[in-house]
Amino acid sequence: MKFELKNLTRRFGDRIAVNSVNVEIPQGQMVGVIGRSGAGKSTLLRMINRLQEPSSGSIHFGDQEVSALRGAALRHWQRDCAMIFQQFNLVPRLDVMTNVLLGRLNHRSTTMSMLNIFTREERIMAIAALERLGIEQTALQPAGTLSGGQQQRVAIARALMQTPKMLLADEPIASLDPLNAKIVMDALRDINEREGITVITNLHTLDTARNYCERIIGMAGGKVVFDGPPSALTASAVQEIYGSDRDGAGIDETMTSTAINIPAAAISSGASQSVGIEHLAGARA
Incomplete structure (x- = not known):
């Protein structure tokens, strides 16, 4: 299903963080959003997931207006639009298996969630997700004992448990070393290609965006200033996205x-x- 942002804007007082963004994304694309810190990338993703309310404009997924959802319908959207964070957002004292199973909460009754009762099928799903990401051996370890790269893979496994229609990743490799960054990006691309799930990820590295994303959206000052394939990301386009250094030279x-x-x-x-x-x-x- 087509995903569309129409004149999406977010203001914080007098500051405009996201300024009249118009983007249309067909189902199954892997999209990288790039730009300097403060360009509006994270705010954009948080509005898509409805963790942040738009000041104006609208968000659409198929025939559903996401920006108008409330209550149970909004919770269902946040289940279908899984979010992966730079900070992992795991519960450190809980074991890896339980952290992954938490991805099923929006699929279950309130009573079962409160009692922390998971079915055999859900546990099999969780193990399969961990195996897919190569960390099944950590299932019984407290999540807080894992490395950053392993924790991010646990976060991806948890997102998979939501059986999402769209996957958002907010700077998923910003705190990782190059090797773990590659493992995480390979996992996101595999999910995109095998499941046909739309993946939108904020990235701070141009080479990663070029290598993994079929489409790149560049933001500057809250606006989309570039939208196209990696091959179209020329030196002049990069300068428009990132600006110049103090001496006026390109980035x-x-x-x-x-x-x-x-x-x-x-x-x-x-x-x-x-x-x-x-x-x-x-x-x-």
Whole structure:
């Protein structure tokens, strides 16, 4: 089903965080949203999931106006539109299995949820989700004992338990080293390709957006300033999204790279060298 944003706007006092965004996304696309901090990326995703209310405009999924939903209908949308956060949002003291099973809460009665009763079928689903993400061996560990990359995979498994029609990921690899970032992005692409689920993910790295997303939306100052395939993301388009440095030069794409192997040419300057060393240190951590 087609997903559409019509003149979607969000204001915080006098500040406009998202400014009249018009986007149409067909079912099954993998879309990367890029832009500088404060460009409106996270606010946009939170409005789609209805964690943040639009100031004006509307959100549509098929023949349903998502921005008008209330009560049980809104909870059903938040079940169908799963959200993955940069901070993982797991319950650290609970074991991994239980954290994953929490993704079933909006599919169950209030009584069963309060009593924490899960069916055998739901437990089989949870194990299958963990196996798919290669972390089934952690099922009985407290979630707080896992690495950041493992916790993000648990969060993805929990989202899969919602059997969503759309998957939103808000900076899912921002706190991960390059190797774990690749594992997480591979998992999101696999879900997109195998299930045909629309995936919209905010990213702070251009190379990740180019490599994983069939469509890229660039935001600046709350507005969409680029919308197209990775091949159309030219140097001028990148400059429009990210602006210029203090000297008026364009943005060096290596500054937004998570690649483990950064080309030698990319670390010829002092600034790029600093970034390269930082990422290589992260890769060894």
